[in-house]
Amino acid sequence: MRTALSLNNAKNGGTVGRAKLGYTNARKDFDGRLVNTIGIDEERAPLIRWAFEQYATGEYSTTKLAAMLAEQGLTTRKSTKWPERPLSRSQLGMILRDPYYLGMVTFKGHLYPGRHEAPITPELFDRVQQVIDARVKRGQRDRVHNHFARGMLHCGRCHDVGQEHRLIFTEAKNHADQIYEYFICRGRQDRHCDLPFLPSL
Numbered sequence: 001m002r003t004a005l006s007l008n009n010a011k012n013g014g015t016v017g018r019a020k021l022g023y024t025n026a027r028k029d030f031d032g033r034l035v036n037t038i039g040i041d042e043e044r045a046p047l048i049r050w051a052f053e054q055y056a057t058g059e060y061s062t063t064k065l066a067a068m069l070a071e072q073g074l075t076t077r078k079s080t081k082w083p084e085r086p087l088s089r090s091q092l093g094m095i096l097r098d099p100y101y102l103g104m105v106t107f108k109g110h111l112y113p114g115r116h117e118a119p120i121t122p123e124l125f126d127r128v129q130q131v132i133d134a135r136v137k138r139g140q141r142d143r144v145h146n147h148f149a150r151g152m153l154h155c156g157r158c159h160d161v162g163q164e165h166r167l168i169f170t171e172a173k174n175h176a177d178q179i180y181e182y183f184i185c186r187g188r189q190d191r192h193c194d195l196p197f198l199p200s201l
Contacts, residue, residue: 015116020100021076021087022048022119038116047074048095049119055096056127058134062089062096096128110154155185157195165193 015038019025026039051069054060060068070086078084087095095101102125103118104111153167165187187193 015100015105015114020098021091021095022101023116040117040119044074045119047072048101051092052096052101052120052124052128055131056124058131062092066092096132099125101125110156110159112156153183155187155193155195158185158187158193163187163192 015023019038019041022041022045024039024041026037047069050072051065051074054068055062055065066087066089069092074087075084076082076087076091099106099111100114100116101118101120102122103114103116105114106112155163155165155167158165165185167183168186185193185195187195
């Protein structure tokens with residue numbers, strides 16, 4: 001029952017669990033009733049955005065960047081178990097990979113548009129993924145048809161009817177040689193799905 005409620009919440013763009021760093025759990029009045037929602041952490045969100053911007057330059061390691069963020073006062077939030085403390089290198093690495101900061105919600109391998117505000121742009125997120133991938137594959141040439149979410153996304157429409165199909169990333173050119181990036185459901189190729197073409201983030 002709880003899993004079904006969490007899935008429904010994710011499909012509706014809601015955040016499952018505690019707000020991530022850079023956000024706060026809040027209660028707002030909507031038409032006379034208080035609703036749980038996610039708000040921007042005005043102190044931490046600008047530093048999270050700054051971290052993405054700096055890492056995208058390719059000039060900083062996560063170790064160096066974590067130290068610079070600590071100097072600027074970025075800390076984790078206090079909890080019942082842990083006090084506030086500087087962000088670790090591994091925690092920063094997970095943030096830089098997390099599509100939540102694009103305004104997306106991930107639940108059991110499926111990605112859904114979230115209701116929360118996105119502190120960074122898809123272009124900035126993509127540049128950061130390229131830097132990370134280049135460092136992981138140091139010395140190897142990146143593939144032309146590459147995307148940060150490649151292989152990560154599944155079709156929610158197919159999932160709802162008991163099937164599992166990945167979303168395939170591809171590119172196409174128009175008559176003016178403009179390149180368009182989009183995702184297509186693997187099931188559509190076999191006429192098992194009618195999900196329309198989705199523009200890339």
